[in-house]
Structures are given as C-alpha cells and as structure tokens.
Amino acid sequence: MAESNSWRVVGERSIVGRQLVRLLKNGDLRVDNTLFLCCDSDTESNGQGIDAETAMSALHDMGRPLPDTVVYLSSQRVYGMDAGHNVNEDGHISPTDKAGPRFARVESLLTEWAKSNGARLIIVRAANIFGDGVDGEMLRLFNRVIRGHYVHVRGNDASLAAVTSVDVAKALIALANSEAEGIYNLSDGNEYTWLQLAEAMTANVGTEKRMTHLPPKWVKWIVRLFGRVPIVAETMSEEALSQTSRTLTLDNTKLRQAIGLKFHNTLDVIARRDKTYPYKD
Numbered sequence: 037m038a039e040s041n042s043w044r045v046v047g048e049r050s051i052v053g054r055q056l057v058r059l060l061k062n063g064d065l066r067v068d069n070t071l072f073l074c075c076d077s078d079t080e081s082n083g084q085g086i087d088a089e090t091a092m093s094a095l096h097d098m099g100r101p102l103p104d105t106v107v108y109l110s111s112q113r114v115y116g117m118d119a120g121h122n123v124n125e126d127g128h129i130s131p132t133d134k135a136g137p138r139f140a141r142v143e144s145l146l147t148e149w150a151k152s153n154g155a156r157l158i159i160v161r162a163a164n165i166f167g168d169g170v171d172g173e174m175l176r177l178f179n180r181v182i183r184g185h186y187v188h189v190r191g192n193d194a195s196l197a198a199v200t201s202v203d204v205a206k207a208l209i210a211l212a213n214s215e216a217e218g219i220y221n222l223s224d225g226n227e228y229t230w231l232q233l234a235e236a237m238t239a240n241v242g243t244e245k246r247m248t249h250l251p252p253k254w255v256k257w258i259v260r261l262f263g264r265v266p267i268v269a270e271t272m273s274e275e276a277l278s279q280t281s282r283t284l285t286l287d288n289t290k291l292r293q294a295i296g297l298k299f300h301n302t303l304d305v306i307a308r309r310d311k312t313y314p315y316k317d
Contacts, residue, residue, distance in 0.1 A: 047074030055205035118282035163223035167201030197223035198302035224299035230280035239307035
C-alpha cells in the first residue's frame with residue numbers, strides 16, 4: 037500500500053495504481069485524507085478487481101482518523117458486458133461474467149460503510165483501461181492480433197468503451213478534489229468497434245494492418261469442419277468470437293460535468309498517433 041500523510045493507494049502496482057502514486061508523489065496533484073482503492077496486480081489479470089475482504093481490511097487498517105474520502109475504482113462489468121450503447125449510471129446492474137458480481141459487492145459494502153462512518157464515497161465504473169502494463173483479456177486480445185490470429189466476422193459492428201490509465205488516475209484525483217459523491221462512469225466518451233481496436237493494436241507495433249474479414253457462413257462452416265484445429269479454435273470458436281461480438285459503451289456526461297477533464301482518444305494512444313500522450317509513463 038503506497039501512502040503519504042494525506043493519501044493512500046491500495047493496489048499501487050496495478051495499471052492505474054502506478055499512475056496514481058506517480059502523480060501524487062510528484063506534488064503537482066494533491067488530495068487530503070483520501071483512500072484510493074484500485075485493482076491489485078495479482079487479481080487484475082483475471083479482471084477481478086480488489087475483493088471485498090481487501091477493501092474492508094484497508095479501511096480497518098487505516099485506524100483513526102478515518103479517511104474523509106474513499107475513491108473506489110470499480111468497473112463497467114457491473115452492467116453486464118453486452119449491456120448496449122451509452123449506458124449511464126442509472127443502468128441496471130446485471131453482471132454477466134465472474135468478475136462483475138465481485139465489483140458490485142464491493143460497491144455495496146463500501147456504500148454501507150460510508151453511511152455508517154460519515155465518509156464521502158466516490159465509485160468510478162471504468163471502461164476498458166489501456167496503458168503501460170495493460171493486463172487481462174485486453175492483453176490476450178493484443179497478443180492474438182499481433183500473431184495474426186484475429187478474424188473479423190463481416191457485419192459485426194459491436195462496440196466498446198475505453199480510457200487510458202493516465203486519464204483514469206487524473207480523473208480519480210480530480211473527483212477526490214471536487215464535491216463529487218456517488219457513482220460515475222469513466223470512459224473517454226467515444227465508441228470504438230472491436231475491429232478499430234484490433235487494427236490500432238497492429239499500428240502499436242509497426243504498420244497498421246487490415247484484419248481478415250470473413251462472412252458469417254464461412255466462419256460457421258470452417259468451425260464445423262476444422263473446429264478442433266488449434267488456430268481455428270483460437271480465432272473462430274464461439275469463445276473466441278464472443279468477446280468481440282458484444283457491445284458495452286458508457287455515457288460519461290455526469291463525470292465530465294463534475295470535473296471537466298479532457299480525455300485522450302484511446303484509440304489514437306493505442307496506435308501511438310497521439311502526440312500529447314506521455315507514452316514513457
């Protein structure tokens with residue numbers, strides 16, 4: 037746990053935790069008596085986030101005085117990974133993967149704790165996070181794309197929301213320094229197709245390439261005839277295609293109104309086209 041007299045970060049080794057500690061330690065951005073709860077590196081690779089026991093232990097271990105503000109980095113996963121376009125904070129919570137209920141439980145426990153202890157609680161439901169140290173399913177997708185093991189099914193226009201780790205850290209600090217309270221969606225405000233994301237990933241390591249496109253009927257027949265062949269299973273199985281066939285994008289209007297932060301275009305950052313992004317960080 038990284039800390040100073042005025043802040044603590046649980047999950048300081050995570051993709052966002054490292055950025056938080058860097059920004060707070062250099063003194064340019066400051067907060068008062070704030071606890072940040074992020075993913076830890078041991079669980080982030082599975083998209084699990086911080087668990088309830090770790091979150092509550094962190095609050096207990098702080099002793100007195102208790103933090104005035106608790107900022108919890110939750111996830112879009114609480115909405116379900118195919119919840120549709122422009123989901124706002126009032127969207128129905130209906131987790132569809134193993135990690136979603138875990139985030140939702142921590143949100144519930146922290147809400148009760150904050151009410152009982154008179155603390156200000158900020159819950160941030162973040163979109164897919166990219167940056168130095170990206171992990172989990174996005175890293176696995178990146179590795180597939182770079183190996184040439186990504187197939188786009190023609191007609192699939194499923195979309196996702198995204199945000200950079202630098203912007204997440206800045207947003208968490210800005211929220212802590214505002215009068216904000218409650219739940220906020222966090223994304224860069226754009227919608228990207230999975231195809232755009234895959235092609236940006238190829239640009240990250242060299243020259244942007246156009247992904248292989250196949251008609252749905254072709255995919256069906258290839259899987260039927262050669263489904264047990266490893267490369268077919270990796271690229272065209274139901275499991276392989278399910279991730280890139282779902283749509284979940286976030287409405288971040290509430291957050292933008294609260295802090296007015298300007299976000300980097302995440303797709304341009306992934307493709308290394310953004311001249312203003314601090315890639316070295």
